[in-house]
Amino acid sequence: MTTAGAVAGDPRALLPPDAPVRLLDDEGGLHEADAFPLDLKDADLVALYRFMVLARRVDRQAINLQRQGQLGVYASLLGQEAAQVGPAYALGDPDWVFPSYREMGAALVRGIDPAAILHMFRGTWLAGHDPYDANFALLSIPIGTQALHAAGFAMAAKLDGAGLVAMSFFGDGATSEGDTHEALNFAAVFDAPCVFWVQNNQYAISVPLSLQTRAPTIAHKAVGYGMPGYRCDGNDVLATYAVARRAVDRARRGGGPSLVEAVTYRMEAHTTADDPSRYRTETELGEWRAKDPIARYETFLRREGLLDDALSEEVEQEARELVARVRGEIYDAPHGDPLELFEHVYVEPGPHYDEQRRQLRRELDGAGEA
Amino acid sequence: MAELSYRYAVAEGLAREMRRDPAVVVLGEDVAAAGGVWKTTQGLLDEFGPERVWDTPISEQAIVGAAIGAAMTGLRPIAEIMYADFLGVCWDQIANQAAKLRYMTAGQLTVPLVIRTIHGGGVAKGAQHSQSPENWALAVPGLRVACPSTPADVVGLLAGAVRADDPVVVFEHKGLLGSKGEVPDDEHVLELGRAAVRRRGTDLTIVALSATVRLALEAAAELEGQDVSAEVIDLRTLVPLDAGCVLESFKRTSRLLIVEENPRQGGWGAQIAALVAEEAFWYLDAPITRVAGESVPLPAARGLENAVLPSADQVTETALKLART
Ligand SMILES: Cc1ncc(C[n+]2csc(CCOP(=O)(O)OP(=O)(O)O)c2C)c(N)n1
Numbered sequence: 001m002t003t004a005g006a007v008a009g010d011p012r013a014l015l016p017p018d019a020p021v022r023l024l025d026d027e028g029g030l031h032e033a034d035a036f037p038l039d040l041k042d043a044d045l046v047a048l049y050r051f052m053v054l055a056r057r058v059d060r061q062a063i064n065l066q067r068q069g070q071l072g073v074y075a076s077l078l079g080q081e082a083a084q085v086g087p088a089y090a091l092g093d094p095d096w097v098f099p100s101y102r103e104m105g106a107a108l109v110r111g112i113d114p115a116a117i118l119h120m121f122r123g124t125w126l127a128g129h130d131p132y133d134a135n136f137a138l139l140s141i142p143i144g145t146q147a148l149h150a151a152g153f154a155m156a157a158k159l160d161g162a163g164l165v166a167m168s169f170f171g172d173g174a175t176s177e178g179d180t181h182e183a184l185n186f187a188a189v190f191d192a193p194c195v196f197w198v199q200n201n202q203y204a205i206s207v208p209l210s211l212q213t214r215a216p217t218i219a220h221k222a223v224g225y226g227m228p229g230y231r232c233d234g235n236d237v238l239a240t241y242a243v244a245r246r247a248v249d250r251a252r253r254g255g256g257p258s259l260v261e262a263v264t265y266r267m268e269a270h271t272t273a274d275d276p277s278r279y280r281t282e283t284e285l286g287e288w289r290a291k292d293p294i295a296r297y298e299t300f301l302r303r304e305g306l307l308d309d310a311l312s313e314e315v316e317q318e319a320r321e322l323v324a325r326v327r328g329e330i331y332d333a334p335h336g337d338p339l340e341l342f343e344h345v346y347v348e349p350g351p352h353y354d355e356q357r358r359q360l361r362r363e364l365d366g367a368g369e370a
Numbered sequence: 371m372a373e374l375s376y377r378y379a380v381a382e383g384l385a386r387e388m389r390r391d392p393a394v395v396v397l398g399e400d401v402a403a404a405g406g407v408w409k410t411t412q413g414l415l416d417e418f419g420p421e422r423v424w425d426t427p428i429s430e431q432a433i434v435g436a437a438i439g440a441a442m443t444g445l446r447p448i449a450e451i452m453y454a455d456f457l458g459v460c461w462d463q464i465a466n467q468a469a470k471l472r473y474m475t476a477g478q479l480t481v482p483l484v485i486r487t488i489h490g491g492g493v494a495k496g497a498q499h500s501q502s503p504e505n506w507a508l509a510v511p512g513l514r515v516a517c518p519s520t521p522a523d524v525v526g527l528l529a530g531a532v533r534a535d536d537p538v539v540v541f542e543h544k545g546l547l548g549s550k551g552e553v554p555d556d557e558h559v560l561e562l563g564r565a566a567v568r569r570r571g572t573d574l575t576i577v578a579l580s581a582t583v584r585l586a587l588e589a590a591a592e593l594e595g596q597d598v599s600a601e602v603i604d605l606r607t608l609v610p611l612d613a614g615c616v617l618e619s620f621k622r623t624s625r626l627l628i629v630e631e632n633p634r635q636g637g638w639g640a641q642i643a644a645l646v647a648e649e650a651f652w653y654l655d656a657p658i659t660r661v662a663g664e665s666v667p668l669p670a671a672r673g674l675e676n677a678v679l680p681s682a683d684q685v686t687e688t689a690l691k692l693a694r695t
Binding site: 073114120122123124125126141142143173174177178179198204205206207211212213233274278279299308334335336337338340341342352360364 | 399400403404405407425426427428429430431455456458465493494495496498499564664665667668669670671672673674675676678
């Protein structure tokens with residue numbers, strides 16, 4: 001199947017649709033699209049809502065914890081709940097996620113304890129969560145690097161016939177990195193079962209998308225790699241789910257990678273260290289506030305009779321309990337066991353580190369006695 | 371003289387060079403509209419406009435690579451890499467290109483470019499945001515390496531770096547951004563390769579760099595109370611290295627303590643130790659001693675991070691032992 005030149009075919013088939021895929025209108029009315037069928041049962045529809053609400057409440061708590069000095073820094077997902085929950089929900093248990101630092105929503109869907117993520121931002125121990133627990137890799141801090149890991153993971157998964165899909169999450173800014181470019185090209189050349197999920201939240205810290213790329217859209221870049229580009233309303237959880245589902249199924253069936261752009265907005269500062277009033281307007285923020293992903297979805301669910309006040313309160317109660325537990329766990333957690341220091345530099349640290357550890361233990365014991 | 375913060379001194383130093391020489395341009399991520407994520411480029415966009423202050427896509431290879439190309443035209447680009455850790459992303463452009471173009475064209479091509487970045491731990495930012503990789507740059511002939519420790523040195527070394535015709539990597543330290551100091555109002559240029567003796571002493575020589583200068587000075591003050599007189603040298607630049615200053619001091623004290631933040635493994639202190647062992651071995655009264663970061667990635671956990679990084683107490687204790695050897 002390998003040919004000397006580029007793979008033949010009509011490149012127009014790879015182009016994204018003219019308008020972002022949208023299944024829910026502003027009023028929460030559903031308009032299904034043949035190309036992106038919804039295969040969700042009522043329980044799934046409610047689950048999407050639940051995950052979005054939990055993500056938003058945990059996110060708020062995380063910001064508060066940071067303000068109270070409990071976390072070193074935190075990157076909020078406010079406004080991007082649908083852009084994370086939909087795609088994560090489209091994955092199967094054996095699939096893998098290669099996230100950036102902003103993926104609390106995706107983490108929740110994968111079943112990661114949010115406290116584990118916050119322990120990472122707090123630096124309680126060396127690490128936050130165990131990647132193998134929920135097939136959720138390290139939150140990548142250097143921009144774009146995780147896209148390469150997803151590509152390689154998918155190449156290996158293809159080799160052993162595991163039928164796995166690797167989904168990499170990254171931002172609009174990350175599309176400017178050489179790493180990301182090389183990841184897309186690798187995945188395409190090797191037909192890797194990979195989905196590159198771009199949350200276009202319009203900004204990379206202070207830099208707007210217009211200074212990041214001159215491509216018509218991020219999804220259009222896919223054509224240059226020879227993979228399909230999709231574009232969806234990132235504040236419509238049914239659209240993000242359905243489009244992700246299509247990309248995931250395609251990858252699983254051996255169709256190769258795709259690039260999806262979820263158009264959304266970062267409602268909070270870049271991180272708790274950032275002051276967005278320096279580079280964006282209140283008007284712009286107001287426009288996006290009106291497109292809130294949870295509010296729109298809630299209208300839909302209520303109209304369908306899938307959500308009432310009792311259920312909404314039940315989810316809120318669950319969120320309160322979750323948030324209270326997370327807060328409790330973070331407060332007064334330790335700041336690392338010094339003896340762990342030399343543990344994981346190498347698989348077998350060796351005599352030099354053994355000696356360092358013994359010395360540190362002596363110092364700690366000495367300090368304890370003093 | 372005006373008192374400036376280290377952070378503001380960076381912006382001031384850049385602005386002074388940009389006023390002096392229209393060929394100086396600044397480029398990097400978030401350097402224009404936001405004034406830098408460290409606020410070290412604050413005010414530059416307003417004063418010099420988007421023609422000379424470029425917000426770039428998140429593309430470190432392009433930031434340095436394009437700065438090299440621009441430097442070939444006679445511009446004097448100052449490229450910012452937001453964290454020194456991300457020098458790794460563009461290392462080919464730095465180590466294989468910027469450092470070697472002059473040599474490989476037998477001197478016909480010079481790339482007078484400055485790469486500014488921020489290094490240093492102690493702020494619980496984790497293994498990929500906290501490193502002090504000045505030793506990476508030290509290992510590449512063709513690069514000059516400056517690490518200012520005071521606001522005045524920030525201005526002076528930036529001026530020296532911009533005016534140097536070779537590529538210079540300037541490391542600014544996160545932990546020092548809020549520190550204050552006097553900065554001369556008039557033109558202040560430090561030639562690269564001149565260390566500063568920050569404190570005179572007779573019993574031992576402490577060689578420090580960037581944030582460890584403060585540790586050395588705190589320790590020296592403490593040592594004075596214990597009748598140990600420590601001389602403190604701030605190297606300021608690793609390349610060129612002011613070997614004369616180190617050797618002159620050491621030959622008077624015969625005891626050498628080196629304080630580095632980078633991991634002991636391959637740290638710049640080993641270079642200083644080798645220098646003294648090679649050039650002044652017969653003056654040694656005690657083994658050359660290094661206080662350095664542990665040879666581990668820098669953990670985000672504060673308790674762990676503190677255990678990795680050198681502290682003033684550690685410098686004091688080590689110096690006391692050394693003085694009494
Ligand atoms: C290689 C690298 N360069 C720079 C940074 C600093 N940085 C952290 S977040 C960020 C912006 C990322 O923007 P985007 O990819 O759009 O994701 P978002 O934060 O908006 O989710 C930058 C430049 C980094 N972490 N890694």
